[in-house]
Amino acid sequence: MLSFTKKQSGFTLIELLVVVAIIGLLSSVVMASLNSARAKARDAKRKVELKQIQAALEIYYNDNNAYPVVGTWWGLSVNGGSKTTSGANAYIPGLTPTYIPTLPADPSGVTTGWSGYLYRSNGSQYKLLSHATGPESFPGAGQPFYDPVRPTWAWMLCNGEPACSTW
Numbered sequence: 001m002l003s004f005t006k007k008q009s010g011f012t013l014i015e016l017l018v019v020v021a022i023i024g025l026l027s028s029v030v031m032a033s034l035n036s037a038r039a040k041a042r043d044a045k046r047k048v049e050l051k052q053i054q055a056a057l058e059i060y061y062n063d064n065n066a067y068p069v070v071g072t073w074w075g076l077s078v079n080g081g082s083k084t085t086s087g088a089n090a091y092i093p094g095l096t097p098t099y100i101p102t103l104p105a106d107p108s109g110v111t112t113g114w115s116g117y118l119y120r121s122n123g124s125q126y127k128l129l130s131h132a133t134g135p136e137s138f139p140g141a142g143q144p145f146y147d148p149v150r151p152t153w154a155w156m157l158c159n160g161e162p163a164c165s166t167w
Contacts (some may be wrong), residue, residue: 042107043137046130046155047145049104049117053092053128054157056100066123067159068094073129075118077111092119106130125163129154 011019061067074083074091083091085103090096092103106116108131118129129147131154139146139155147156148165158164 039137045107050128050130050145050155050157052100053095053103053117053119056095057092057126060095060099064094067121067126068092068119069121069123070119073114073118073120075114075129076105076116077114077118079114080116080118082111091117120163120167122163125158125160127156127158127163127167129156131155 057067070093072081073079074081074093076083076085076091080091083089085091085105086096086101090103096102104117108115110116110131115131120127129150138152141148141151145155145157147154149167150156156164158167
């Protein structure tokens with residue numbers, strides 16, 4: 001007599017769990033790499049934008065024999081006075097639109113606390129600050145954009161003392 005056996009096909013629960021775990025692990029590695037690449041792109045954009053502002057400030061100085069004067073730190077952030085990127089309330093007064101079409105906003109889009117670009121000047125010196133993305137992106141002493149006052153949270157461009165080392 002012939003006997004028919006039914007062959008079961010498909011995956012066991014253990015096999016499915018292993019596959020799901022592997023996919024989850026791979027996706028977390030990809031996301032970490034993607035986030036790191038985004039942070040590096042934001043930091044690269046910050047460097048370019050700080051240099052653009054610096055160039056506009058130097059042209060302004062050549063025309064006016066002084067940098068735009070502000071009493072304290074001005075920026076787009078709440079603590080920087082919630083200024084704008086152009087017009088009468090710009091975070092660097094008098095620079096737009098003659099010397100730069102519009103002032104850049106930090107690529108992170110964050111405007112809480114002291115975040116974003118900040119500017120301070122007494123007319124003869126100025127200092128530009130930008131918050132960097134993370135500890136791995138901060139410049140060290142002697143490197144471009146290093147801020148001795150804020151070595152673990154900001155980059156800076158300045159044009160002399162006391163702005164560079166004490167503001």
